[in-house]
Amino acid sequence: MSRFTPKPWPRKLRSQEWYGGTSRDVIYHRGWLKNQGYPHDLFDGRPVIGILNTWSDLTPCNGHLRELAEKVKAGIWEAGGFPVEVPVFSASENTFRPTAMMFRNLAALATEEAIRGQPIDGCVLMVGCDKTTPSLLMAAASCDLPSIVVTGGPMLNGWFRGERVGSGTHLWKFSEAVKAGEMTQAEFLEAEASMSRSTGTCNTMGTASTMASMAEALGMALSGNAAIPAVDSRRRVMAQLTGRRIVQMVKDDLKPSDIMTREAFENAIRVNGAIGGSTNAVIHLLAIAGRVGINLTLDDWDRLGREVPTIVNLMPSGKYLMEEFFYAGGLPVVIKRLGESGLLNKDALTVSGETIWDEVKNAVNHNEDVILPTEKALTQHGGIAVLKGNLAPNGAVLKPSAASPHLLKHRGRAVVFEDIDDYKAKINDDALDIDETCVMVMKNCGPKGYPGMAEVGNMGLPPKVLKKGITDMVRISDARMSGTAYGTVVLHTSPEAAVGGPLAVVRNGDMIEIDVSARRIHLDISEEELQARLAVWAPNAPAPQGGYAQIFHAHVQGADTGADFDFLRGCRGAPVGKDSH
Ligand code: FES
Numbered sequence: 001m002s003r004f005t006p007k008p009w010p011r012k013l014r015s016q017e018w019y020g021g022t023s024r025d026v027i028y029h030r031g032w033l034k035n036q037g038y039p040h041d042l043f044d045g046r047p048v049i050g051i052l053n054t055w056s057d058l059t060p061c062n063g064h065l066r067e068l069a070e071k072v073k074a075g076i077w078e079a080g081g082f083p084v085e086v087p088v089f090s091a092s093e094n095t096f097r098p099t100a101m102m103f104r105n106l107a108a109l110a111t112e113e114a115i116r117g118q119p120i121d122g123c124v125l126m127v128g129c130d131k132t133t134p135s136l137l138m139a140a141a142s143c144d145l146p147s148i149v150v151t152g153g154p155m156l157n158g159w160f161r162g163e164r165v166g167s168g169t170h171l172w173k174f175s176e177a178v179k180a181g182e183m184t185q186a187e188f189l190e191a192e193a194s195m196s197r198s199t200g201t202c203n204t205m206g207t208a209s210t211m212a213s214m215a216e217a218l219g220m221a222l223s224g225n226a227a228i229p230a231v232d233s234r235r236r237v238m239a240q241l242t243g244r245r246i247v248q249m250v251k252d253d254l255k256p257s258d259i260m261t262r263e264a265f266e267n268a269i270r271v272n273g274a275i276g277g278s279t280n281a282v283i284h285l286l287a288i289a290g291r292v293g294i295n296l297t298l299d300d301w302d303r304l305g306r307e308v309p310t311i312v313n314l315m316p317s318g319k320y321l322m323e324e325f326f327y328a329g330g331l332p333v334v335i336k337r338l339g340e341s342g343l344l345n346k347d348a349l350t351v352s353g354e355t356i357w358d359e360v361k362n363a364v365n366h367n368e369d370v371i372l373p374t375e376k377a378l379t380q381h382g383g384i385a386v387l388k389g390n391l392a393p394n395g396a397v398l399k400p401s402a403a404s405p406h407l408l409k410h411r412g413r414a415v416v417f418e419d420i421d422d423y424k425a426k427i428n429d430d431a432l433d434i435d436e437t438c439v440m441v442m443k444n445c446g447p448k449g450y451p452g453m454a455e456v457g458n459m460g461l462p463p464k465v466l467k468k469g470i471t472d473m474v475r476i477s478d479a480r481m482s483g484t485a486y487g488t489v490v491l492h493t494s495p496e497a498a499v500g501g502p503l504a505v506v507r508n509g510d511m512i513e514i515d516v517s518a519r520r521i522h523l524d525i526s527e528e529e530l531q532a533r534l535a536v537w538a539p540n541a542p543a544p545q546g547g548y549a550q551i552f553h554a555h556v557q558g559a560d561t562g563a564d565f566d567f568l569r570g571c572r573g574a575p576v577g578k579d580s581h
Helices: 026-038 065-078 100-116 132-143 169-179 187-191 209-219 233-252 262-275 282-290 298-305 322-328 333-339 356-360 422-428 527-535 547-555
Strands: 048-053 082-087 122-127 148-150 158-160 163-165 385-389 394-397 409-417 439-442 473-477 489-494 511-515 519-523
Touching: 048 100, 048 233, 065 082, 065 122, 065 233, 100 132, 100 547, 122 132, 122 233, 132 148, 132 209, 132 282, 148 209, 148 233, 169 187, 209 262, 209 282, 209 333, 262 298, 262 333, 282 298, 298 385, 298 394, 298 527, 333 356, 409 422, 439 511, 473 511, 511 547
Parallel strands: 048 082, 048 122, 122 148, 385 519, 409 439, 439 473, 473 489
Antiparallel strands: 158 163, 385 394, 394 489, 409 511, 511 519
16 A cells, blocks of 8 residues: 555645746746747646656657657646646767766756756656666656656667667677677678667667666656657557656655655665666666665665566577567566565555556566566576675675676786776787786776766777687776676776775786675785875876866765765755746
8 A cells, every 4th residue: 555645636836936826927937938829727727747858869869759748748738737848958878978977967957957947846757868867867856846757768679680689789799799800890880770770769678778667666657668669659658648647746746755765766676686787777776866865875786686586588688679578568577576576665656656566466477588487587696796895895886697607706817907098009909918817907987087987897808809709808997887788897896996996006917806696806915005005096187177077076976876966965855946027
């Protein structure tokens, strides 16, 4: 049973501070909006719904969201609301430099103020590409007005010469194949055309699909939203139903803080394990939790995900793509399985006003090769492993389902790259002293170091190793990794090198050990030697000066707490500010 008690309706909403009455200020606000041809009776106190749209021509993953917004509007009108579409900052994963992650917090800040400063009673968060989902959820959490997510949906399957092509996953695979001499450049170019066959987000269980799943698992999207392909007519139906639903949420005053509880975050972490979700979800959920004042930690990720089998057979961990996941029944089937296994907080509330269990209990699995029986799980220990030790005192993460089992316990000689440029300069040089037993270490790619914490942690292997047919090595960095990537890759090492974390003082030839089952990462030098090196450490680059980069560098926190800005954590609500004309 849900513990939520709807507020009585009708009552005065915040939009009436702009549009209700006959004062000079109200006539100013209302009169201007009437230039769009709205009849006077639309300003009668009905919920004004902000459709916060991350559409952009340069965010192709969200390129169809303007059309989809029309369906959201239709639903809002039907339910007696007043839709207003508001464009917000759109950080495209495949376009923004130095990296889209540098702009997640800016997008969250801009969206937060777009909500707070305008006559909006409830929000539809129209998202899709990786950073657009967490940034708008962070903003909604900080304002705490009724809010609901609708994603743009994944692209259709890619196909090349009879085989599925997964977004990102096959880009890395084909690129390595070219380096290894197994694929020609001409074939690579031919394959390019097969990768993105329709509008929508990455079709693998990459970060976009993961974050869509996280939104649904948190209870912030209608059940079944995550997997519907972008071009399927049911995506448009979902948009319209979302529009209808947000109007009632405003009337009931069902807010993000009612939905995104600790129980909801625990559910999302377990769902991430079950779907083999992206390591990026760790950072984003920590940041969103920080906005609603929930003390979610890396230890929660390790503890809650540890016993969750990965049952969704999707790339990069498995074989299929989001289209097949939808046909198999999608996320409700997965959540139901967790509920049957005692791994779900069944009473967690969702945007529907019902509990998550009520939403999924009748889900049916239509394809047991896509959503696997528990005994055939890709791994019985999915989730995210959090490693700690003298190399990562605050933690580092690894995705076991994307790693090579034989490397999960490994000791090897460090080959160090001081930053991404150093890596690029050396990796293709056959004179580089490296073999497959080595541990590749890259520094200065964390939140402050890159800056922005780029998805470069899955460093491509050296050609001379690839040519032996070797496809994986242990790699360690303070970077992130694309959710579409794979490998035995230790990421988010904290504290990062750019603030003087131990990663900064690793040297070529040091021995490094990882033991994932023991959750251990160790730089095999004495404590005295480690402290001596740290004592003479200095940053390898000055802090950026001017503009947003300066704000970012000054305020971004570590990956271990979500890389949010220190001054943006917490819920500030959406009070109605002053106005006078
Ligand atoms: Fe936008 Fe993958 S790059 S969803």
